[in-house]
Amino acid sequence: MFIQTQLTTKKCFNCLNRPVLYTQAPLLHDGAVSKAISDFKYNKKIKWGDFFAYILYRDCKTYIENFDIICPVPLHKSRLRQRGFNQSEEIAITLSKLSGKPIEHLLIRADKTHSQKGLGRKDRLLNLKNIFRPKSDANHQNILLLDDVTTTGSTLYECSKSIKNPGKIGGISVSRRI
Secondary structure (H helix, E strand, O other): OOOEOOOOOOOOHHHOOOOOOOEEOOEEOOHHHHHHHHHHHHOOOOHHHHHHHHHHHHHHHHHHOOOOEEEEOOOOHHHHHHHOOOHHHHHHHHHHHHHOOOEOOOEEEOOOOOOOOOOOHHHHHHHHOOOEEEOOEOOOOOEEEEEEEEOOOHHHHHHHHHOEOOOOEEEEEEEEOO
């Protein structure tokens, strides 16, 4: 049912200057995976978060071990009120229990943005440009940014630019759109 994929450590031209080392995503974002993530986010099927964390831990355990802390991508406070939860944080809670890595909320989402869904690469970058702000200092710890879906990497890129005093930065997401 699920297709496992690991993104390469090679970087494309657009990624060469990005501070995120690379991102791992064990699932392709299509069919059942897309539906499950949509149910999780928009139909409040919170238990999917546990399942996604187990998949991440099972398939990316060695990668996760390279980091000191897990930092879920923050939602804007109005979206958090509307949805009732942050999907990345829900995944991070279980992943933290499985991996023993603590969760640190290093960022805030300062501005409300339009949904990234359906936007192309250029519009995604513009939509997220400079919207994340540091909440606390990373104290040179190695940080694993966690998001539910990676499409162009714009969200993880903007998050990584905003972290104050990071060590190594990596990204992880449940699925990758191709």
